[in-house]
Amino acid sequence: MFVADFNKNFEVSTVVRPKSFGDSIGAWFSKNVFSFGNTEVVQLENIDFDNKFVTYSRNQIEARYILTPAMMERILDLNRKSDDTISISFIHSKMYIAFPLSHNYFEAPIHSSLLVPDLLTYDISIVQFMQDIVHELDLNTRIWGKD
Numbered sequence: 785m786f787v788a789d790f791n792k793n794f795e796v797s798t799v800v801r802p803k804s805f806g807d808s809i810g811a812w813f814s815k816n817v818f819s820f821g822n823t824e825v826v827q828l829e830n831i832d833f834d835n836k837f838v839t840y841s842r843n844q845i846e847a848r849y850i851l852t853p854a855m856m857e858r859i860l861d862l863n864r865k866s867d868d869t870i871s872i873s874f875i876h877s878k879m880y881i882a883f884p885l886s887h888n889y890f891e892a893p894i895h896s897s898l899l900v901p902d903l904l905t906y907d908i909s910i911v912q913f914m915q916d917i918v919h920e921l922d923l924n925t926r927i928w929g930k931d
Contacts, residue, residue: 785880785881785882785883786880786881786882786883786914786917787878787879787880787881788878788879788881788917788918788921789877789878789879790850790874790877790878790879791877792850792877793876793877794846794850794874794875794876794877795843795846796841796842796843796846797841797842797873797874797875798826798839798840798841798843798846798847798850798851798873798874799823799839799840799841799871799872799873799874800837800838800839800840800851800859800871800872800873801837801838801840801871801872802836802837802838802869802870802871803835803836803837803838804869823840823841823842824840824841824842824844825838825839825840826839826840826841826844826847826848826851828847828848828851828856829853830853830856830857830860832860833851833856833859833860836860836863836869837859837869839851850874855921858921859872859921862881862917862921865913865916866883866913867883867884867885867886868883868884869884870882870883870884879921881917885910
């Protein structure tokens, strides 16, 4: 899970999840877990984005304000660099990005040495990937004022 300050307070929550999440499971999660009240599907202008993701929000205008054409392209680029399809939510002034990882970071390899340099290469690449998110999504640029 990656959390970043999005430099703007949102009135409602907006959730972007993969379409391949599983129709019944994804619908249940979107309705019961990810939603904060009455949400509806947001149809966006980017066809590639709509083919890859489904977006839920209670406020269509605010969802489009957050997911500008440039932001949707950046999210698609970020998703291409990820091993699996990402999920994103915008809640209050935060952006949450969930990356499905197959590696268990809570268990150390007990049948091999921890002194192998290649063991840390993957972990370092994940940290570098997280740093690249800030640059890829241009999160350092303050385009809105916060209350």
